[in-house]
Amino acid sequence: IARALATNPSVLLCDEATSALDPHTTVQILLLLQEINRRYGITIVLITHEMSVIQKICHKVAVMQAGRIVEQGTVFDLFAQPQHPVTASFVQSVVHDRLPQRVASLLQRDNGARAIRLEFIGATAQQPIINHLIREYAVEVNILFASMSEVQGRILGFMIVQLLGEPDETDRAITHLADAGVKITHV
Numbered sequence: 001i002a003r004a005l006a007t008n009p010s011v012l013l014c015d016e017a018t019s020a021l022d023p024h025t026t027v028q029i030l031l032l033l034q035e036i037n038r039r040y041g042i043t044i045v046l047i048t049h050e051m052s053v054i055q056k057i058c059h060k061v062a063v064m065q066a067g068r069i070v071e072q073g074t075v076f077d078l079f080a081q082p083q084h085p086v087t088a089s090f091v092q093s094v095v096h097d098r099l100p101q102r103v104a105s106l107l108q109r110d111n112g113a114r115a116i117r118l119e120f121i122g123a124t125a126q127q128p129i130i131n132h133l134i135r136e137y138a139v140e141v142n143i144l145f146a147s148m149s150e151v152q153g154r155i156l157g158f159m160i161v162q163l164l165g166e167p168d169e170t171d172r173a174i175t176h177l178a179d180a181g182v183k184i185t186h187v
Helices: 023-040 051-057 075-080 085-091 101-106 122-126 129-136 167-179
Strands: 011-015 043-047 060-065 068-074 114-121 139-151 154-165 183-186
Touching: 011 023, 023 043, 023 051, 043 051, 051 075, 060 075, 060 085, 068 075, 068 085, 075 085, 075 139, 075 154, 114 122, 114 167, 122 154, 129 139, 129 167, 139 167, 154 167, 167 183
Parallel strands: 011 043
Antiparallel strands: 060 068, 114 154, 114 183, 139 154
């Protein structure tokens, strides 16, 4: 890295800069790269398969498959809503947003409960939305899965819940979630 900086570059290309390093050394390299970017204003192009590295230090990301860019954007946008299957598979290594298979096999669909996936972004991740749902609507909420991650200083949260109650009341509860800014997908 020092040799590359000696020429006063505007771009620093780092190809797998943290591969095969122990966790402590990886953190030190990432901190160094962040400092170089901040202090010298050097653009760093980081080639890696480690999504945790991208999550920690990158601003923008381009995902490639077979030599072609299949998706690109800000790190937060791609982590929050990956559009391409390759991106989704990479992101799942650091942002856990899927119901574990063992829990999915126990999912009861015949008791009238509705299973939904909730996505909380930013401020919605910090509100007591589930508590409000239980208090304001005649529904039972069974939390099957929950996960929160920090990406570029913003909170990204996922929950998979079952709502049990009268259909009209369940619909009202789901509408309330949507109105509160929670993205909802039926499971």
